Amino acid sequence: MTSEFGLIERYFVGRQPSRPDVVLAAGDDCALVEVPAGYQVAISTDSVVAGTHFLANADPAAIAHKALASNLSDLAAMGATPAWVSLALTLPNVDEAWLSRFCDAFFALADQHQLQLIGGDTTKGPLAITLTVQGLVPVGQALRRSGASVGDGIYVTGSLGEAKAGLDVILHPDQHRETEAQTLVDAHYFSEPRVAIGQALRGLASAAIDISDGLIADLGHILERSQCGAKINISQLPISASLAQFLRERSRALQYALTSGEEYELCFTAAADHDTAVMAIAQSLSVPITRIGEITQTGQIELHDDGAALDWQLTGFDHFKDENNE
Amino acid sequence: MTSEFGLIERYFVGRQPSRPDVVLAAGDDCALVEVPAGYQVAISTDSVVAGTHFLANADPAAIAHKALASNLSDLAAMGATPAWVSLALTLPNVDEAWLSRFCDAFFALADQHQLQLIGGDTTKGPLAITLTVQGLVPVGQALRRSGASVGDGIYVTGSLGEAKAGLDVILHPDQHRETEAQTLVDAHYFSEPRVAIGQALRGLASAAIDISDGLIADLGHILERSQCGAKINISQLPISASLAQFLRERSRALQYALTSGEEYELCFTAAADHDTAVMAIAQSLSVPITRIGEITQTGQIELHDDGAALDWQLTGFDHFKDENNE
Numbered sequence: 186m187t188s189e190f191g192l193i194e195r196y197f198v199g200r201q202p203s204r205p206d207v208v209l210a211a212g213d214d215c216a217l218v219e220v221p222a223g224y225q226v227a228i229s230t231d232s233v234v235a236g237t238h239f240l241a242n243a244d245p246a247a248i249a250h251k252a253l254a255s256n257l258s259d260l261a262a263m264g265a266t267p268a269w270v271s272l273a274l275t276l277p278n279v280d281e282a283w284l285s286r287f288c289d290a291f292f293a294l295a296d297q298h299q300l301q302l303i304g305g306d307t308t309k310g311p312l313a314i315t316l317t318v319q320g321l322v323p324v325g326q327a328l329r330r331s332g333a334s335v336g337d338g339i340y341v342t343g344s345l346g347e348a349k350a351g352l353d354v355i356l357h358p359d360q361h362r363e364t365e366a367q368t369l370v371d372a373h374y375f376s377e378p379r380v381a382i383g384q385a386l387r388g389l390a391s392a393a394i395d396i397s398d399g400l401i402a403d404l405g406h407i408l409e410r411s412q413c414g415a416k417i418n419i420s421q422l423p424i425s426a427s428l429a430q431f432l433r434e435r436s437r438a439l440q441y442a443l444t445s446g447e448e449y450e451l452c453f454t455a456a457a458d459h460d461t462a463v464m465a466i467a468q469s470l471s472v473p474i475t476r477i478g479e480i481t482q483t484g485q486i487e488l489h490d491d492g493a494a495l496d497w498q499l500t501g502f503d504h505f506k507d508e509n510n511e
Numbered sequence: 512m513t514s515e516f517g518l519i520e521r522y523f524v525g526r527q528p529s530r531p532d533v534v535l536a537a538g539d540d541c542a543l544v545e546v547p548a549g550y551q552v553a554i555s556t557d558s559v560v561a562g563t564h565f566l567a568n569a570d571p572a573a574i575a576h577k578a579l580a581s582n583l584s585d586l587a588a589m590g591a592t593p594a595w596v597s598l599a600l601t602l603p604n605v606d607e608a609w610l611s612r613f614c615d616a617f618f619a620l621a622d623q624h625q626l627q628l629i630g631g632d633t634t635k636g637p638l639a640i641t642l643t644v645q646g647l648v649p650v651g652q653a654l655r656r657s658g659a660s661v662g663d664g665i666y667v668t669g670s671l672g673e674a675k676a677g678l679d680v681i682l683h684p685d686q687h688r689e690t691e692a693q694t695l696v697d698a699h700y701f702s703e704p705r706v707a708i709g710q711a712l713r714g715l716a717s718a719a720i721d722i723s724d725g726l727i728a729d730l731g732h733i734l735e736r737s738q739c740g741a742k743i744n745i746s747q748l749p750i751s752a753s754l755a756q757f758l759r760e761r762s763r764a765l766q767y768a769l770t771s772g773e774e775y776e777l778c779f780t781a782a783a784d785h786d787t788a789v790m791a792i793a794q795s796l797s798v799p800i801t802r803i804g805e806i807t808q809t810g811q812i813e814l815h816d817d818g819a820a821l822d823w824q825l826t827g828f829d830h831f832k833d834e835n836n837e
Contacts, residue, residue, distance in 0.1 A: 212736065213656050214588035214721060215553035215646070220546040225534060227541035228629060230597040230643060234636030257642060262540035271556040273599070273641040303554060306641070310560030315599040315632070315641035317556060320541070330539050395540060410538065 196288045197272070197302060203264035204301045206268065216303035218269055224321045226268075229259035235312035238447075240355065245283045246290035248314065251447070253294045254378045255397060256318040258449040261383030262395040264328040265320030267298040272305035273315040298380055300395060328386060328393035328453070332409035337391050337454040337480040342379045342472055343399060344423040346441030347372035350431050365427040368499045372427075376449040382474070386453060387465045393453035396508055399444040401486060411454075413484030419443070420491045424477045440497065443488075454480055512572055512683040522614045523598070523628060530627045532594065540644040542629035544595055550647040552594075555585035561638035564773075566681065571609045573617035573700035574640065577773070580704045581619045581723060582644040584775040587709030588721040591646030593624040598631035599641040624706055654712060654719035654779070659737035663717050663780040663806040666789060668705045671726060672767030673698035674774045675758050691753040698753075702775045705788040708800070711792045712779060719779035727812060727825045730778055737780075740809030745769070746817045749801045769814075770825050780806055 198211050208217035220226055233252045236242040253270070260267050272291070276284075295302060300318065351373025354360045361367075361398075386393060392411055394403045399420075408415055422442040432438045455463050460476070466475035481487070488495040524537050534543035546552055559578045561567040586593050598617075602610075621628060626644065677699025680686045687693075705721075712719060718737055720729045726748075730741055748768040751764070758764045781789050786802070793800035807813070814821040 209653070209655070214585040214719075215591065215653075217589070217653055218554065219554050219650075220552065222548060225543050225545050226552075227543055228595070228597060228645075230631050230641075231597050232599040232601055232632045232634045232641065234634050234637075236692070237634055246608040259540040265541065268552070271554060271557050273558040273642050275558055275560055275639060305556050306558045308558045308560050308563055310563045310639060311556075311637040313601060313639060314635060315556075315558065317597050317643035319554075322543070324545075327535070327543055327746040329535070357801070393540075440546055458683045481614075 187470065196284050197305070200288065200292050201301055204268065206402055207301055207303055210301065210303045216271070216386065218303065220321065221324050223324055225324055225327065227263045227265035227320045227322050227327060228317065230315065230317045231256050232313060232315040233258065241312055244374070245287035245373070249287045249290040250294055250375050251308055252314045252316055253291055254376055254449055255447065256281070256316045257294070257298060257300070257378035257380055258395040258397065260318055260320035261380045262328065262393050262451055263320070263322060264326060264383045264387040265322040266321045266384055267300040267318065267380060269303045269319045270295060270300050271317045272302060273308070274305065275308045275310040275313045277310070277312055323387070326382065326387045328390050330392050330394055330407045330410040333392040333407050333413055333454040333480050334456070335413055335480050335482050337456055338460055338476045339404065339415055339452070339454050339478040339480060340474050340476050341396070341400065341423060341450055341452050342382055342474055343450040343472065344425040345396070345448055345450060346428045346438060346445045347425055348376065349441050349445035350428055363431055365431040368427045369431060373447070379451045379472065380447050381470050381486065382451060382466060382472055389459045389462055390453040390455050393451055396448040396450045396452055397446055398448045400452060401443050404486060407452070407454065408484070408486065412484070414481040414485045414487070416481050416487045416489065417478035419489060419495065420487055421475060421477045423473060445457055477497060489491070522610050523631070526614070526618050527622060527627055530594065530625065533627055533629055536627065536629045539806070542595070542597070544586060544629065546647065549650055551650055551653065553586055553589045553591035553621060553646045553648050554643065555582055556641065556643045557585065558581050558639060558641040561622055563579045567638055570700070571613035574703050575613045575616040576620055578640045578642055579617055580702055580775055581773065582642045583620070583626070583704035583706055584623060584723065586646035586723040587704050587706045588642055588719050589646070589648060590652060590653065590709045590713040591648040592710055593646045593706060595629045595645045596621060596626050597643045598628060599634070599640045600631065601636040603636070649713070652713045654709065654716050656718050656720055656733045656736040659718040659733050659739055659780040659806045660782070661739055661783055661806050661808050664786055664802045665730065665741055665743065665778070665780050665806060666800050666802050666805040667722070667726065667749060667776055667778050668708055669776040670706060670751040670754070670799065670802055671722070671774055672754045672764060672771045673751055674702065675767050675771035676754055691757045694753045697758060699773070704775050705777045705798065707796050708792060708798055710734060711796065715785045716779040716781050716790055719777055722776045722778055723772055725772045726778060727769050730812060731777040732772065732813065733778070733808065736811070738815070740807040740811045741804055742807050742813045742815065743804035744817060745814055745821065747801060747803045748801060766825065768824065769823070772819055786827065819820040
């Protein structure tokens with residue numbers, strides 16, 4: 186009838202097979218879903234805003250992927266299996282080419298994880314996307330930030346630092362000439378949330394978080410909730426050949442690995458006797474998992490370089506940092 | 512640690528008693544909730560954006576109430592009992608007075624409905640709020656748009672038209688001199704979602720929707736989903752004394768009642784033999800419910816004035832209407 190609804194219907198409805206637990210998706214005041222017995226629902230909401238999280242002229246496929254990946258990454262960090270997503274899309278105007286590219290990328294990633302779009306809202310205003318994702322996890326098996334114990338190993342998936350280097354390239358187009366530029370930009374926009382690893386870690390990881398604010402900041406959240414400290418060997422940090430080549434200096438690459446936000450890798454802890462099982466997951470899912478340190482009693486993060494102490498002062502990423510330091 | 516998290520914690524965490532079905536609220540990658548056996552989950556997402564849904568300098572209490580009321584109204588229209596809400600708040604800067612007023616109004620309305628804030632996201636950018644609310648409804652008892660049958664009565668709760676008149680006052684400050692001005696502005700910002708009525712209508716209403724785009728537009732959604740038409744007697748439309756006084760002409764007041772969006776009253780249908788039970792709900796909950804017409808076969812909405820046909824051409828509210836008419 187009216188174009189707002191026409192807009193939603195044309196681009197978003199009927200693009201996916203319906204999950205059996207979705208009783209009603211778009212087309213009513215609410216969606217209706219069913220939760221199987223023995224499961225809890227994990228819920229996460231994230232917004233990405235033009236000018237804060239991405240440039241307004243960024244590729245809509247990149248925006249869609251990054252917005253959904255960041256939310257799926259939160260489910261991964263809880264060990265939850267993706268189920269449903271609600272999309273609130275605020276657009277300055279109706280641009281069909283933009284919408285079409287946005288939707289193709291959104292549904293490609295959603296379909297890969299059997300995540301069904303169940304509803305949302307389309308409004309006029311400055312470009313922004315808010316997603317609420319929901320996933321299912323067997324009762325009592327969710328991975329939390331609060332379970333780390335002294336002596337547990339600290340692990341990260343994939344490699345670290347590329348998202349920040351990719352942002353450097355995006356913000357300084359002269360760096361596009363570097364050989365690794367496109368690889369790093371793709372790492373910034375098109376990271377793969379570690380959904381399968383998160384689920385495989387149920388019963389093994391003692392604590393988990395996804396790296397959205399930077400390793401130091403996010404590990405800090407685990408330490409805060411678990412009331413413990415950490416010792417990190419920076420020489421173990423997983424750094425890709427592209428990042429090492431792009432940044433040239435080893436210490437810069439390591440600092441990127443420690444502070445790069447929006448990586449959407451997992452950082453988790455596990456007791457020493459689960460180390461073999463953790464490494465078997467890396468093998469079976471073909472994703473690197475690296476032990477980078479150990480949980481301590483101190484309440485702080487101590488960095489060392491194969492035993493040599495370091496005093497780097499590093500913090501994570503914070504949108505409001507400049508104007509309201511605490 | 513960083514101010515973004517400080518911000519969230521200080522204003523939002525620990526403000527409400529924890530519901531027994533909330534396993535984990537803020538403080539991890541996801542919230543965790545449990546759904547009781549025999550219930551389905553109703554989910555709705557709505558965004559309100561400065562400049563589109565409210566003026567950027569509007570009272571933050573009004574913005575908070577309106578954003579949450581519009582979402583609760585969607586749960587009401589499904590007959591769902593409110594349970595959990597996620598809040599994505601995008602702010603141009605950290606204004607403590609603004610946040611404090613926003614939160615007070617948000618939690619006042621949430622507490623009234625035992626709705627627990629379970630998580631969200633705070634980001635920097637143009638002022639906007641996206642809420643995802645979730646409610647519980649016994650399996651098979653959700654009120655849908657699709658169940659209206661020929662001969663069913665058409666009902667609305669409360670009175671209609673004040674939200675649009677309130678917006679007139681907000682946009683034209685010279686109208687503030689009118690005696691009814693503040694009543695109408697309050698109706699625009701502080702409407703009460705019909706949550707209790709929605710739940711009471713389970714098993715009675717054949718179809719329901721909340722009036723967010725205007726009666727004509729929203730009744731149109733019921734007719735489309737139910738594949739039927741409607742005959743409305745405009746002389747039955749519930750109009751408040753304040754609205755009648757403010758608009759002076761009867762026909763203008765009626766047109767406001769037919770098209771005013773963001774009313775957050777319910778429009779529903781019920782078989783004739785449920786009419787007494789419907790009126791008993793109005794009595795017991797002390798909210799007016801008015802029968803305004805009847806479902807027909809035509810596929811159209813016919814307006815009449817106590818039998819005299821009308822040919823008013825009226826449409827609902829649509830943010831994108833100006834640039835993309837269909």
